[in-house]
Amino acid sequence: MLGIDSAFSMVEALTTVITDSWIAKRYKLGKPICSFVVCLIAFILGTMYTMDIGLFLLDAVDHYVNSWGMIFLGFFESVSVGWVYKSGAQQKLVGRMSVIVYNFFFFFALLIAIIVGLTIPSM
Numbered sequence: 001m002l003g004i005d006s007a008f009s010m011v012e013a014l015t016t017v018i019t020d021s022w023i024a025k026r027y028k029l030g031k032p033i034c035s036f037v038v039c040l041i042a043f044i045l046g047t048m049y050t051m052d053i054g055l056f057l058l059d060a061v062d063h064y065v066n067s068w069g070m071i072f073l074g075f076f077e078s079v080s081v082g083w084v085y086k087s088g089a090q091q092k093l094v095g096r097m098s099v100i101v102y103n104f105f106f107f108f109a110l111l112i113a114i115i116v117g118l119t120i121p122s123m
Helices: 004-018 022-027 032-048 053-083 087-094 096-121
Strands: none
Touching: 004 022, 032 053, 053 087, 053 096, 087 096
8 A cells, every 4th residue: 555655645746736836727727637647647657667678767767866866956955945045135144255155165065075976886
């Protein structure tokens, strides 16, 4: 039952995001139609994994999601937090130069961490 509960929660989360967005309001999409489209797309994408090449695809997707995907996710989370906590407000609080220096060294350290993390062979 664990797999079907996870599928319900993923479909419900994606359907809620889509129906609350401007896309659903513009095209007058209800939750049943949106859920059907999400399930149909998931079914079509999931069918690839039932073929002979399914395990190879699963291994490839697993590798790239766990190495590159998580790095990009962490990077864009950092950028989005900076976007939410407006740079202008930070500059008023501590000064423009302090924010620029902090952001430069933060992204420099992040870049170095990504390079080191990707060049060290996995154990």
